[in-house]
Amino acid sequence: MTTPAPLSPxxxxxxxxxxxxxxxxxxxxxxxxxxxxxNGHLHIGHAKSICxxxxxxxxxxxxxxxxxxxxxxxxxxxxxxxxxxxxxxxWLGFDWxxxxxxxSDYFEQLYSFAITLIKKGKAYVxxxxxxxxxxxxxxxxxxxxxxxxxxxxxxxxLDLFQRMRAxxxxxxxxxxxxKIDMASPNINLRDPVLYRIRHATHYRTGTAWCIxxxxxxxxxxxxxxxxxxxxxxxxxxxxxxxxxxxxxxxADAPHRPQQIEFARLNLTFTVMSKRKLLELVEKxxxxxxxxxxLPTIKGLRRRGVTPEAIRAFCEHIGVAKRDxxxxxxLLEHFIREDLNKRSPRVMAILxxxxxxxxxxxxxxxxxxxxxxxxxxxxxxxxKVPFSRTLYIEQDDFREDPPKQFYRLAPGREVRLRYAYxxxxxxxxxxxxxxxxxxxxxxxxxxxxxxxxxxxRKVKATIHWVAASHAADAEVRLYxxxxxxxxxxxxxxxxxxxxxxxxxxxxxxxxxxxxxxxAAQPGSRFQFERQGYFCVDPDSSAQAxxxxxxxxxxxxxxxxxxxxxxx
RNA sequence: UGGGGGAUCGUCUAGCGGUAGGACGCCGGUCUUUGGAGCCGGCUACCUAGGUUCGAUUCCUAGUCCCCCAGCCA
Numbered sequence: 001m002t003t004p005a006p007l008s009p010x011x012x013x014x015x016x017x018x019x020x021x022x023x024x025x026x027x028x029x030x031x032x033x034x035x036x037x038x039n040g041h042l043h044i045g046h047a048k049s050i051c052x053x054x055x056x057x058x059x060x061x062x063x064x065x066x067x068x069x070x071x072x073x074x075x076x077x078x079x080x081x082x083x084x085x086x087x088x089x090x091w092l093g094f095d096w097x098x099x100x101x102x103x104s105d106y107f108e109q110l111y112s113f114a115i116t117l118i119k120k121g122k123a124y125v126x127x128x129x130x131x132x133x134x135x136x137x138x139x140x141x142x143x144x145x146x147x148x149x150x151x152x153x154x155x156x157x158l159d160l161f162q163r164m165r166a167x168x169x170x171x172x173x174x175x176x177x178x179k180i181d182m183a184s185p186n187i188n189l190r191d192p193v194l195y196r197i198r199h200a201t202h203y204r205t206g207t208a209w210c211i212x213x214x215x216x217x218x219x220x221x222x223x224x225x226x227x228x229x230x231x232x233x234x235x236x237x238x239x240x241x242x243x244x245x246x247x248x249x250x251a252d253a254p255h256r257p258q259q260i261e262f263a264r265l266n267l268t269f270t271v272m273s274k275r276k277l278l279e280l281v282e283k284x285x286x287x288x289x290x291x292x293x294l295p296t297i298k299g300l301r302r303r304g305v306t307p308e309a310i311r312a313f314c315e316h317i318g319v320a321k322r323d324x325x326x327x328x329x330l331l332e333h334f335i336r337e338d339l340n341k342r343s344p345r346v347m348a349i350l351x352x353x354x355x356x357x358x359x360x361x362x363x364x365x366x367x368x369x370x371x372x373x374x375x376x377x378x379x380x381x382x383k384v385p386f387s388r389t390l391y392i393e394q395d396d397f398r399e400d401p402p403k404q405f406y407r408l409a410p411g412r413e414v415r416l417r418y419a420y421x422x423x424x425x426x427x428x429x430x431x432x433x434x435x436x437x438x439x440x441x442x443x444x445x446x447x448x449x450x451x452x453x454x455x456r457k458v459k460a461t462i463h464w465v466a467a468s469h470a471a472d473a474e475v476r477l478y479x480x481x482x483x484x485x486x487x488x489x490x491x492x493x494x495x496x497x498x499x500x501x502x503x504x505x506x507x508x509x510x511x512x513x514x515x516x517x518a519a520q521p522g523s524r525f526q527f528e529r530q531g532y533f534c535v536d537p538d539s540s541a542q543a544x545x546x547x548x549x550x551x552x553x554x555x556x557x558x559x560x561x562x563x564x565x566x
Numbered sequence: 567u568g569g570g571g572g573a574u575c576g577u578c579u580a581g582c583g584g585u586a587g588g589a590c591g592c593c594g595g596u597c598u599u600u601g602g603a604g605c606c607g608g609c610u611a612c613c614u615a616g617g618u619u620c621g622a623u624u625c626c627u628a629g630u631c632c633c634c635c636a637g638c639c640a
Contacts, residue, residue: 134636137636141567172638333590336602528602
């Protein structure tokens with residue numbers, strides 16, 4: 001029932017993989033990898049990469065996808081993230097089948113590869129300061145200049161590199177560099193740094209090392225060590241590919257993986273960079289990594305988004321090489337599509353307006369039958385209490401109804417969902433503010449929902465809750481995090497100024513169906529006519545808290561907006 | 567003005583010499599005890615200019631625009 005329609009995605013990467021298998025490249029094996037650095041939490045952009053890498057592995061017989069922590073920078077990494085990343089991956093529904101690795105496990109092998117390079121005269125120890133090295137690098141249009149240390153003898157390089165490892169030098173005193181071409185038009189090939197000295201404690205290797213391999217060295221060789229066949233990464237690494245190939249070839253690696261690049265995911269009205277997400281969390285502009293406004297996996301999860309929806313989204317956005325910004329509405333579409341099928345319906349009043357059914361007996365309570373999910377008959381029905389005093393949504397009444405407004409207004413009739421047709425007789429107003437505080441209505445006993453005499457039709461059906469039985473709740477509404485697309489923010493502006501001040505709206509005094517008192521954190525519902533909501537972890541039986549995952553599509557809002565535009 | 571990439575509906579994305587398809591969105595309609603969902607229909611696209619060809623989004627040439635690269639980050 002909740003299994004999404006089987007998809008057979010196709011894209012240029014899968015085409016390459018298929019062609020390679022057909023050609024017998026790598027003996028027909030397919031080994032991919034997802035290589036997060038444990039310095040932050042996963043977000044939906046990672047999910048795209050995860051779905052791609054695990055997806056390709058799953059689609060090919062014998063294919064596997066490794067989880068590898070790319071932990072080569074001791075100053076930014078934390079075991080907390082190693083745990084969190086695994087959790088998020090499992091929650092998303094992916095399994096690495098025990099193939100979990102750490103680049104830090106390869107430090108010794110990586111060191112040997114470096115020795116190989118030095119012995120071949122393909123790497124040297126440079127003693128230029130970082131500033132001087134930058135000066136020697138040249139610019140985009142001018143070639144770089146060789147470092148005076150570039151011609152050091154192999155023996156000297158070997159000796160120095162061993163002493164770097166032994167901890168004889170302070171941070172920054174020396175680096176190991178590849179000896180490629182300082183005049184290369186590709187700046188990545190101008191003798192890139194392979195190892196740097198960092199007297200720092202690594203979360204896994206402790207103080208065993210004080211030199212750490214750089215990405216351009218560690219990544220290709222880690223791939224080679226693991227027998228990765230297709231090393232899929234994002235576009236910004238495209239001009240690192242010649243270096244990737246150089247490292248694997250010159251280090252005499254036992255296996256040569258191929259790097260393939262694709263465009264990362266961008267979404268409108270939110271931020272996706274690790275740096276910006278970290279900034280939001282650190283500056284406390286959001287409540288934490290799991291703030292439901294964030295596109296992090298933890299945020300989406302807390303908001304009530306399902307892994308199925310995320311996967312369906314990732315499979316539908318496709319994989320290509322052009323930069324793209326996907327509209328948030330597309331994500332919302334897949335969230336609604338999934339939630340529509342699985343969410344029990346329930347009635348909840350966000351902004352209550354009291355109504356009294358004058359001709360309904362005082363003290364009487366009827367238990368009415370309500371359908372739990374029209375999309376899923378097996379979800380059955382439930383009883384909802386009905387009584388003389390009810391609450392409806394403030395938005396469902398207009399004293400002076402505009403054109404096309406079918407809901408309640410003085411003299412107008414409307415159906416109460418699963419109950420009776422009522423007619424608004426009068427509205428009581430606060431004499432000072434002029435605000436409507438209470439409605440008096442009458443009901444037609446002949447129109448009880450489901451009864452045989454019930455033949456009348458009215459234009460609208462609204463939801464309600466019985467005053468005597470409703471549970472009090474807090475409801476958190478989420479709106480776009482940014483007031484614009486991230487791409488439209490000028491580079492010289494402080495992007496945090498573009499955060500939507502209304503990104504979080506907390507509503508208290510909301511009234512929900514009594515059965516919701518027993519709802520467990522994480523459980524999801526559709527509040528009829530409003531949207532999909534889930535129980536927040538902050539919630540308790542005494543103080544219910546719901547998060548709006550996504551609203552239902554609202555045809556009236558659209559009409560009203562169009563009317564106002566006129 | 568170096569190098570590497572990329573340009574197809576508003577947004578993603580297919581197309582691989584035979585005359586543009588899908589999804590979201592949008593606009594209508596239908597249905598409806600959720601103005602939800604469903605169902606039906608419609609809308610809008612090949613960056614430009616030349617060339618090759620019976621025929622070009624696909625090939626060639628020349629442009630234009632966008633993205634990435636000058637960390638001892640990844």
